[in-house]
Amino acid sequence: MxxxxxxxxxxxxxxxxxxxxxxxxxxxxxxxxxxxxxxxxxxxxxxxxxxxxxxxxxxxxxxxxxxxxxxxxxxxxxxxxxxxxxxxxxGIHNPSVSTVQEINEAETNNSLIQLSKGELSPDIFPTEEMKCVMQKVSNQLEPFGYEAPKGNIKLRQAISDYLKLRGINVSPASILIVSGALQALHLISIGLLERRSTVFLEMPSYLYSLTIFQSAGMELYGLPMDSKGVMIDSIYQTRQKGKNILYTIPTFHNPTGTLMQEKRREELIRYCEREQLPVIEDDVYRDLWIDTPPPEPLKARDHHGNVLYLGSLSKTLSPGLRIGWIVGSESVINRLADLKMQLDYGSSTFSQLIAAEWLTSGLYDRHLEYVREQLMIRRKIALETLDNFLSLYATWEVPQGGFFIWVRIKSTFKVKKLFEKALSRRILINPGSIYSEKSGQYIRLSYGYASLEEIKKGIIQLSEIIENNRK
Structure with a gap:
């Protein structure tokens, strides 16, 4: 029975x-x-x-x-x-806020329409090419043990060559391979910064959804943005001196999608050099441009070792490889490499060899061309559907690259209710509150992961929820 x-x-x-x-x-x-x-x-x-x-x-x-x-x-x-x-x-590491924990778990549920994920759709993943690369690497494989503290030299040389095309001249000795940009931030927080330091960052920012720096005893200080990027005057107005750093995502900012303009980048670098304000540049979205290539990284303008530069293959190729990198002065990279050895004794050799093959064979550049074509299609579908169904209830800016559209829901409807009701309809969105308390009326919509039909269906249902539940 x-x-x-x-x-x-x-x-x-x-x-x-x-x-x-x-x-x-x-x-x-x-x-x-x-x-x-x-x-x-x-x-x-x-x-x-x-x-x-x-x-x-x-x-x-x-x-x-x-x-x-x-x-x-x-x-x-x-x-x-x-x-x-x-x-x-x-424990010394703070937990994520409950909403972030809920989102992290829901993102593993394949039955949901994922308008939250900051990664490429399985439809875009280069399955056949990846099989060929893995087979080639496997055929050439020799017995391997732990890698050098900074990572596989073949991969570091490939990244050095890759970065030169983006304006950053750096030798393999100043590159550390990490298991994604998150590990890079963790290493920086425990290895380079004093407790009670202040981390300046854009507000809103992806970093607010994490507890990496707060757990290491630091405070986050949000800086306002405009359409050209972080507002430099707001740093000066804090009047804080000494134990401060700046964390910034200048290229297709997460969550707003903002692209820092050329002139603003030049002004920011000059200001930070003059004030001796160290910079962490998170540049993991750079290769996801759609309309035109973005300005050179801040690191390309840095001639004094003031900028720590973070990159990754997680957004452009596969998060499952867990391959990212930090670029900095050689002494800083030596310090971080020692810390990484104490934590995990190096990233996966197999993943590093696969990443090196992608970068050196020309496959990666060809893959990026396809990715940009697909992101252009996806952005077009998302924006058209927003225009047709959500324009009465929301406003947004058109991103020039990346995955995200930063949508402001009009104050007649609360985003917390929208998040909950969307989830009950099996649609996952990211409420703006996880990126800043002041962003409570925003949602971050991703057009990178869901299928084209799901993007349309999800946005249409969001409009229905708002229409049926207005005050």
Whole structure:
């Protein structure tokens, strides 16, 4: 006889508790998430939770959600259990905010329309070319162990050649291979900066959705932007001197898509050199230009080692390779290389060899041409659908590259409600609040990942949600 649906939820939760996966003090998934997991309505979930509460296993606590309060062993005896739960808040690295955690998990759900993801669609992934590259690398493979501290020399030379075409003259000795730009930021935060330093950054910024610098004891200080990039006067007006750095995404900024103009770049570099303000330039979106190539990187104008430059193949080729790089003065790269060896003893050799083959064979440049063609099509579909269905309720700027359209929802409808109702319709968007508290009326829409039909369907449904739920 088939179990009632509520009993399936009861058994699932009891199993999690009895095996110690959900220990006492753990917060169980929300009613909405359980309803989605088991494809039932909320009332069925509530019935299951009520039974578990009656059994003394869980309890609803105001402000905390539903918490595991007992397991079968504590119900049978009078001993207090020991577990790791009390240590969760003791770690030195802060947790992500709850909305970011929810988005991170939802991005693994292939049944959702992903208007949130900052990566290329599987439709654009060069499957056959990647198979050929992997086969070629495999055929040439020799026994390999740990790489040099800075990374595979063949890959570093390939990146050096690649960067010269983009205006950055740097030798392999000043390049460190990292497992994506996020690891680069982590290494910088623990290896180069003092506690209680201030990190200047654009507001809004992708960095606000992370806790890398805050966990290392630093503060973030948001700077206003205009259509040409970060406003330099706002740095001067802070009057802060000393232990400060600037983090910037000048090319197809995340989340706004803004492209810092040539003149602004020149002014920014001059200002930072004069004020001795170190710069982290996050340039992972550079190759995703659609209309015209962007201005040269800030690093191309840096002749004093003031700029640490971050690049990656995650946005242009594959995030699964986990290949990125840091460019800086040789002494700084030596310091960061030593730290990386202490953390993971080097990025995957196989991934590095694959990346080197892509960069040296000409395949990467040909792939980028195809990527730009596809992004132009996707941007066109997204903008046309926005014009046709969302123009009454929102405004936006046209990005010249990257993945994102920064959409301002008019104040008659709250974005928090839009996020929740969109998710209930199996559409995932990124609310602007995760990039800045002042961006609560914005959403970041990605046209990079979802299929063309999904892009249209998702935007149309967003307009329906707003139309049907206006104040």
């Amino acid at each position: 088939k179990k009632p649906k509520y009993q399936m939820i009861v058994d699932f939760i009891k199993e999690k508790i009895s095996t110690g996966e959900w220990v006492i003090g753990s917060k169980i998934p929300s009613q909405r998430k359980l309803a989605t997991m088991f494809e039932v309505n909320r009332s069925t979930v509530i019935t299951a939770l009520e039974e578990l509460m009656a059994d003394g296993l869980i309890e609803g606590i105001a402000g905390k959600g539903t918490i595991v309060t007992n397991n079968t062993w504590t119900l049978m005896g009078n001993r207090n259990p020991t577990n790791w739960n009390k240590n969760i808040a003791l």
